[in-house]
Amino acid sequence: MARLAGRKILITGGASGIGHATASLFRQEGAAVAVLDRAAGAWDGAFAEVDVADPASVQRAVRAAETALGGLDGVVNAAGIFSAAGLADTTADLFSRTLAVNLMGTFLVIQAAAPILLASGSAA
Numbered sequence: 001m002a003r004l005a006g007r008k009i010l011i012t013g014g015a016s017g018i019g020h021a022t023a024s025l026f027r028q029e030g031a032a033v034a035v036l037d038r039a040a041g042a043w044d045g046a047f048a049e050v051d052v053a054d055p056a057s058v059q060r061a062v063r064a065a066e067t068a069l070g071g072l073d074g075v076v077n078a079a080g081i082f083s084a085a086g087l088a089d090t091t092a093d094l095f096s097r098t099l100a101v102n103l104m105g106t107f108l109v110i111q112a113a114a115p116i117l118l119a120s121g122s123a124a
Helices: 017-028 055-069 092-120
Strands: 008-012 032-037 046-049 074-077
Touching: 008 017, 008 055, 008 092, 017 032, 017 074, 032 055, 046 055, 055 092, 074 092
Parallel strands: 008 032, 008 074, 032 046
Antiparallel strands: none
16 A cells, blocks of 8 residues: 555755655655645646745745645755855845745645645545
8 A cells, every 4th residue: 555645745945856756756655646836747636826925926836726626734945956056156135035945835735735635534
């Protein structure tokens, strides 16, 4: 039996990189997966476009994922950005955007998903 059979998982950043690998593995293990990302990329399942740093965008995308999957009982926050620019080349705008996506985005997604997760009775 698949280890995640019957689970309904939302994954941010799931159109590429670590998020995509996680989404693919979870689906192989039997989970229903909804991906939230800026662009669909190579994902061929439930998808909602989102800017995780924008509260309204997150609310819409989390609701879309809940609707597509019939609920949620797990969230993986894999959305993130990285810049290899050194300190001298990192602008204040780049630094702010990195914080907005990597930190605020995680907070906003969990905040939006929390009521749905709590209602599931088996959330992770």
